[in-house]
Amino acid sequence: MIMGFSGGSVVPPAVATAILLLLGLAAAASAQLSATFYDASCPSALATIKSAVTAAVSKEPRMGASLLRLHFHDCFVQGCDASVLLADTANFTGEQTAFPNANSIRGLDVIDTVKAQVEAVCTQIVSCADILAVAARDSVVTLGGPSYTVPLGRRDSTTASLSLANNDLPPPTSDLADLVGNFSRKGLSTTDMVALSGAHTIGQAACTNFQSRIYGESNINAAYAASLQANCPQSGGDGNFAPLDVATPNAFDNAYYGNLVSQQGLLHSDQQLLNGGSTDALVSTYASSATQFSADFAAAMVSMGNIGVLTGSQGQIRLNCAKVN
Ligand code: HEM
Known part of the structure; x- marks a missing residue:
């Protein structure tokens, strides 16, 4: 309809400019998330999510x-659109069998429970993508980390991508340059990358993800490597896990960076952040300043939560997070 602005167009240039301006404004407005998005449409949304997440994390800290x-x-796979939640069916392949996700992502059942509780108070108002963003924040807070306001208004995708999940999620074998590039392709800075990696202050990793590090790398504390080897043989070891933060495994704090300083990063990618490269100084800063880490982590979470969001009339509000309506 707006085609043919040039010669022979039925749309005068001034009108065309006005239309383009309006379209531009509409696009900008729809890309905007807002902290108050559900204040009128579902005032109890945030409290409902918080109580369900707090209950799940209190029951099992690792769930946070x-x-x-x-x-x-x-967020790293086609944007924060809840694509990761779409389950495979006979005629739909989602992201859950991608290498970084298979036998590894957890909490889908908790998200289903949260969604059911949210649907019970407001039918088809709150997106699964927003539930994931708020649940992440509430998990961090429950485990003692910083709080921050989560901008809202994301909508859910009708698609998912196995190949993007395999390509865009960083593997633990990544070197520093790979990590910087991977986050940069998502519009995130190196500071964001280092701060977000601090999420590895909680949770666990499977033996297969740190095996080659504890048997083959030299930038690892010898006693730490030996203690990990006791539960992670040189081959096999499926089903064995170690805490990502050896110091305070269930507390969201800055101990992760202190571990890097003492060469006790669990994953190869973790120790890359303090290995004689450009991010050494920032790791030292975070190791000595919990306040700086908290502020940068919170800001980086908001930035990550903005990646490729669907808003306005894009996508849909799923009734069931595991499947398209
Ligand atoms: C910087 C690049 C990153 C790499 C290479 C990476 C890699 C990994 C790997 C391999 C695991 C263990 C998975 C398993 O063994 O099942 C893991 C766990 C985890 N990752 Fe990352 N990750 C990265 C960034 C992030 C970011 C940005 C966050 C969140 C903001 C995050 C949060 C977590 C958490 C909390 C766990 C533990 C999950 C659990 O215990 O269930 N990671 N990561």
């Missing part, structure tokens, strides 16, 4: 880590 990671795995 699993919910935080779900939001990350959502």
Whole structure:
């Protein structure tokens, strides 16, 4: 309809400019999330999510880590659109069998419970993508981390992508340059990357994800490597896990960075942040300043939560997070 502004167009240039301006404004407005998005439409949404998440994390602290990671795995794959939650069916392949997700992501059942409780108070108002963002924040807070306001108004995708999940989620074998590039492709800075990696102050990793580090790398504390080897043989070891933060495994604090200083990063990618490269100084800062880490982590979570969001009339509000309406 707005085609053919040039010669022979039935739309005068001034009108065309006005239309383009309006379209531009509409696009900008729809890309905008708002902290008060559900204040009128579902005033109890945030309290409902918080109580369900707090209950789940109190029952099992690791669940806080699993919910935080779900939001990350959502946002890095075609944006924060709850695509990670779409379950495979006979004629639909989602992201859950991608290498970083298979036998690894947890908390889908908790999200289903939260969603059911939210649907019970407001039918088809609150998106699964927003539930993931709020659940991540509430998990961090429940485990003692910083609070921050979560901008809201994301909508849910009708698609998912196995190949993007395999390509865009960083593997634990990543070197520093890979990590910087991976986050930069999502519009996140190196500071965001270092601060967000602090999420590894909670939760666990499977033996297969740190095996080559504890048997083959030199930038690891010898006693730490030996203690990990006791539960993670050189081959096999499926089903064995170790805490990502050896110091305070269930507390959301800045101990992760102190671990890096003492060469006790669990994953190869963790120790890359303090290995003689450009991020060493920031790791030292976070190791000595919990306040700086908290502020940067909170800001980076908000930035991550903005990646590729669907808003306005895009996508849908799923009734069941595991499937398209
Ligand atoms: C910087 C690049 C990153 C890499 C290479 C990476 C890799 C990994 C790996 C391999 C695991 C263990 C999975 C398993 O063994 O099942 C893991 C766990 C985890 N990741 Fe990351 N991750 C990264 C960034 C992030 C970010 C940005 C967040 C959140 C903001 C995050 C949150 C977590 C959490 C909380 C866990 C523990 C989950 C649980 O215990 O269920 N990670 N990550």
